[in-house]
Amino acid sequence: MTTTLLPDGLRLGGLHVETPVVLAPMAGITNAAFRRLCAEQGAGLYVCEMITSRGLVEGDQHTRDMLVFDEAERVRSVQLYGTDPVYVGKAVEILCAEHGVAHVDLNFGCPVPKVTRKGGGGALPWKRTLLAAILEHAVRAATPYGVPVTMKTRKGIDDDHLTFLDAGRIAQESGCAAIALHGRTVVQAYSGRADWEAIGELVAAVDIPVLGNGDVWEAADAVRMVEQTGAAGVVVGRGCLGRPWLFRDLAAAFAGEQVATLPTLGEVRVMMRRHAELLATHMGEERGCREFRKHVSWYLKGFSAGGRLRHALALVDTLAELDALLAELDPAEPFPVGELGAPRGRQGSPRARVALPDGWLDSRDGVVAVAAEGAAEQTGG
Structure with a gap:
């Protein structure tokens, strides 16, 4: 699967992103200051730290404090975490009506045990009916405001419980503007190599744009991912840690220019x-x-x-x-070229097992009680 790099960027519903690059939400990292710093380097879509839908709906002050935007932030983008369709829908409406948000992303990829043991994050797509209900509530709430809804997910819980193809179909049927796929399973967390072939497989299976995520350490990696998979763009997380100028390189690469920033x-x-x-x-x-x-x-x-x-x-x-x-x-002192292409941020080892609610894997569509959502965290990449 190959694609040609086009100059018209990425289109998410009525939202046009000049460079097809999305900054992944990272807890404690992608606050308003960091988003502005990255945006000063190059065009793209810069997503706010992930917030919980229940916290937003119930007026939790800490949650609302996270919804801070820089004065130069023209496009406000927020990622929501939630396991309850009604709360997610209400949260989306609040973001659109009260905070001027222009893009909402839903997190179904977080591998953190305190999230997955409640059926959230990367565990949730296993329940197809629940996933569809959440996406439908979100899209319905965002539609009157013309705000596109996207989702991010992983390949699956583990290699024996893959979910990404079903998730892509459900996202398309629910009216999502795009789906981002991190080419790792939940059990992998951030270890090992990202499976770009799975990204290409999803591209071939759906008609909505697919964004690829995982192991984009340099601008050349992003171009290679798009060329190999046919993805409409890339999601960048850990690769920009301590390197906000990566977005300058990405903008240049997608414009067909050969630029690699090696700052002193x-x-x-x-x-x-x-x-x-x-x-x-x-x-x-x-x-x-x-x-x-x-x-x-x-x-x-x-x-x-x-x-x-x-x-x-x-x-x-x-x-x-x-x-x-x-x-x-x-x-x-020159830039240490030995660091080019090297992983950044957390890596770790595969988990021994994924923490899940009791009986979670017994059925793909059965109703299982989901614990009230709590605080969640995610590191992109």
């Missing part, structure tokens, strides 16, 4: 300062600097910055302190 350490530290500045703008200086700490190791991956300096950077409380420490980095 001096250019990287400028990006680090911009990131911290945006976090401080949205959260206040102290909290913003604390949030920035987790990004230090990703930005400096492969560079020769010493342990003392790295440790100090991971403890910053003020922008002035950050500036003083960044000044110690050698601005002329």
Whole structure:
């Protein structure tokens, strides 16, 4: 299966995305500051951190606090997690009517045990009737506002319980604008290699756009995935950690230009300062600097910055302190090319088993009580 890279980008219903690239929601990462940082590098669709539908509907303050958008964010995109069709539908309506959201994505790919043991995330597509009901409620709620609904899923629970083809059919029949497929099973989590052949298989099985996810570490990977699978675009998660300029490379690659950004350490530290500045703008200086700490190791991956300096950077409380420490980095040090194409973020090992509700695998369509949804987390890639 091959496709030609076209200049018209990605179309999700009435929404046009100039470059067919979507930033995957990542808990604690894809806040308004990070989304703006990435958007400053290149065109694409930048999705807010995943929120729970029940929390939104019931007015949970923490959930609402996550719905923060930067003033430069022209297209507001949010991913919802939920296991109850009614709550998901109500949450979609709130997002469209009260928050000006222009795109809603539904998460059916999270592999975290506290999510799957409640029948949520990557476990939910096993229940075809429940999946269809959730998607239908979401699409029905979004339609009056002209907002496209998409879904993200995985290949299945494990190799013996694959769900992606059924999920694609149900997504199409329910009126979804697209489906994103992470080429791993839930039991794999983020280990091993992503199965791009499954992405191509889904492309051949449905008429709606399919977005490929998994092992896009460089712009060349994205182009190769689209050419090999026929996907309409790509979803990027872990590949951009500490490398927001990846979106510049992606925009160039999909425009047919051969560009690979290899910033010096001096250019990287400028990006680090911009990131911290945006976090401080949205959260206040102290909290913003604390949030920035987790990004230090990703930005400096492969560079020769010493342990003392790295440790100090991971403890910053003020922008002035950050500036003083960044000044110690050698601005002329070249980018460590050995890091190109290397996995970033969490990897880990396959899970021994997937935590599921009792009796979950007994039937594809039977009614099984689903526990009330709780907090969920997801890391894309």
